[in-house]
Amino acid sequence: MQAGDRIGDRYELTYPVGRGGMGQVWAGFDDRLDRPVAIKFLRQLEVPEDERETAVKRFRREARATARLDHPGVPAVHDLGVHGEDLYIVMQLVRGxxxxxxxxxxxxxxxxxxxxxxxxxxxxxxxxxxxxxxxxxxxxxxxxxxxxxxxxxxxxxxxxxxxxxxxxxxxxxxxxxxxxxxxxxxxxxxxxxxxxxxxxxxxxxxxxxxxxxxxxxxxxxxxxxxxxxxxxxxxxxxxxxxxxxxxxxxxxxxxxxxxxxxxxxxxxxxxxxxxxxxxxSGSVRPPTGTVSNTRVPAAPLPRQSAGHETTELRAWARELAEDERYTQAAELLERVLVTADQAHEHESLPAEVAALRVDLANLYMLAGDFRRAGEAFEELAEVLDRSADSRELADDCRQQAAACRFAMGDTTVPARLGD
Missing domain, CATH: 1.10.510.10 (Transferase(Phosphotransferase) domain 1)
Incomplete structure (x- = not known):
């Protein structure tokens, strides 16, 4: 790579910033939005073949993990793509x-x-x-x-x-x-x-x-x-x-x-x-951004979606999950469940709604949000306890909730949960 090369038909490389064993970091320029950026490359051909798959997964995970953090102390992630044999992440250029x-x-x-x-x-x-x-x-x-x-x-x-x-x-x-x-x-x-x-x-x-x-x-x-x-x-x-x-x-x-x-x-x-x-009381102060897990619920789908279209929407969510678009799949099921929960507010939980809620909790786990996943499994277990026919599923949900606590470092969870 050299200065002047174009990446993704919008980013122009300006000068190298750093290099590691498997990649490079370049300063660049986003000509569509008229702003400087940092572009981090994973040079797949420089990674030993037996480590390449792991390195690619880790690189993609870096982009997704960083993109999830909306905080002034973390460089913003703008894009993720492929250039020839290389993967790249486009990020905020930090000067200092x-x-x-x-x-x-x-x-x-x-x-x-x-x-x-x-x-x-x-x-x-x-x-x-x-x-x-x-x-x-x-x-x-x-x-x-x-x-x-x-x-x-x-x-x-x-x-x-x-x-x-x-x-x-x-x-x-x-x-x-x-x-x-x-x-x-x-x-x-x-x-x-x-x-x-x-x-x-x-x-x-x-x-x-x-x-x-x-x-x-x-x-x-x-x-x-x-x-x-x-x-x-x-x-x-x-x-x-x-x-x-x-x-x-x-x-x-x-x-x-x-x-x-x-x-x-x-x-x-x-x-x-x-x-x-x-x-x-000095002039140098840390950022004061607040941390919150609260999410604004998406607008509900039309009420008829809770009926015969639920199966199709659930299948759509699974397709998204297969493409590792876990957050998007979860948001889809959240919208379906807004309508479904309203429709059955005063009834015992139907099997199809319970299945949707299990799918949603599992998507939180796949997305790495173990806190929300654990809460979702615990809440579902409490609802399922009201029905004798659902006790086995309730126990499974509690096991999953415990697994989430273990994943977050709770060492009091029995080791058999990891078996």
């Missing part, structure tokens, strides 16, 4: 400095600046975790600071939909996704990584911003993972005596070996961090 380079230049960031960067990362993580996404590879190389001081979280390329089964399909046996210097102990041990793994990585990044080096040093990746698993948690005050005790305690908790001993959420960590930003 990579956090790793910023730390290298400054050696150690001030307490206020480090808290500001970490708080903004927390804002992104809160949105991601609410959408059933965990980044799994948070590190200074995947973070950018813009000239205005805003932080952007990049590369959801290994972001796992909170789905241990899906993660195992996209990971080579015996391999842990993530970067060794920032990997959570549970990831290093090959166990499911929930939101707590991102908080651990955040702790590693915060430690590095304050100390000028990651919390652990090692000669190789295997030794590094062992240190995350077994070495005592380092105390930041031994590197930076000026770090306030409350911030040092927060950092110690973020780096806890056991996920249950870390803070409960990114939002909680963000709230604590804001008090260290210029005394809590």
């Amino acid at each position: 400095i990579v956090l790793a380079d910023h730390i290298a230049e400054q050696e150690q960031l001030s307490v206020s600046e480090a808290a500001s960067v970490a708080a903004q990362i927390c804002s992104v993580l809160a949105a991601a975790h609410a959408a059933s996404l965990v980044h799994r590879d948070l590190k200074p190389q995947n973070l950018m600071v813009t000239p205005s001081g805003a932080v952007k979280v990049l590369d959801f390329g290994v972001a796992a939909l909170l789905d241990p089964a899906g993660a195992s399909r996209l990971t080579a046996p015996g391999r842990a996704l993530g970067t060794p210097a920032y990997i959570a102990p549970e990831q290093a041990a090959g166990r499911p990584a929930g939101p707590g793994a991102d908080l651990y990585a955040l702790g590693c990044v915060l430690f590095e911003m304050l100390a000028g080096q990651p919390p652990y040093q090692a000669a190789n990746a295997l030794d590094m993972m062992q240190r995350h698993l077994r070495s005592p948690v380092p105390i930041i005050s031994g590197y930076r005596p000026d770090v306030p005790d409350d911030l040092a305690h927060l950092l110690y908790c973020l780096l806890a070996k056991d996920p249950s001993e870390r803070p409960t959420s990114a939002s909680e960590v963000q709230q604590i961090l804001t008090s260290f930003i210029d005394g809590g």
Whole structure:
């Protein structure tokens, strides 16, 4: 590829931004909308043939995962396509400095600046975790600071939909996704990584911003993972005596070996961090976007759709799901169910409506929204309990709801659910 090449009959390459083992990132220009963009390519022919299918799935998943996050701290995804033998994602072009380079230049960031960067990362993580996404590879190389001081979280390329089964399909046996210097102990041990793994990585990044080096040093990746698993948690005050005790305690908790001993959420960590930003009232503030799972319901279909056309619409939704258009298929069934639920509001749940609701919950799971899927299965189980003929299906729904909780990192769920 070279400057001036056109991609998708609308994007013109301007200059290369970066290159990895399997791809390239170019700055470009969208001539239809008159705006600069970043174009990330997966060079399929440069991927070993036995890894190509996995790499393609991961690349597409990156586009979909990032596109789901409507947050100022995540670059917007504009397009996904194919150019010759290559796949590409068109994204917002972010201008600024990579956090790793910023730390290298400054050696150690001030307490206020480090808290500001970490708080903004927390804002992104809160949105991601609410959408059933965990980044799994948070590190200074995947973070950018813009000239205005805003932080952007990049590369959801290994972001796992909170789905241990899906993660195992996209990971080579015996391999842990993530970067060794920032990997959570549970990831290093090959166990499911929930939101707590991102908080651990955040702790590693915060430690590095304050100390000028990651919390652990090692000669190789295997030794590094062992240190995350077994070495005592380092105390930041031994590197930076000026770090306030409350911030040092927060950092110690973020780096806890056991996920249950870390803070409960990114939002909680963000709230604590804001008090260290210029005394809590400085000009540098994290984004204040709210996180919500609320969705505006689509307009209902005509009432006759709940009758003889329901089978056709259900088949249409399945066709969409086969094309991996899970969100679109779910929205279709939501519209069908608005009418169907109204038609049977004061009756026991008909079998065809129950089947539609099971399909919808399954689509949420396929789309990676395990929070909504679990809620849908639980609600359906409660309705089905009213009918003796539906107890078996109700039990199945509860099993699925429990599987969703397990997928979101609830370790209290019995292991047999994963069998």
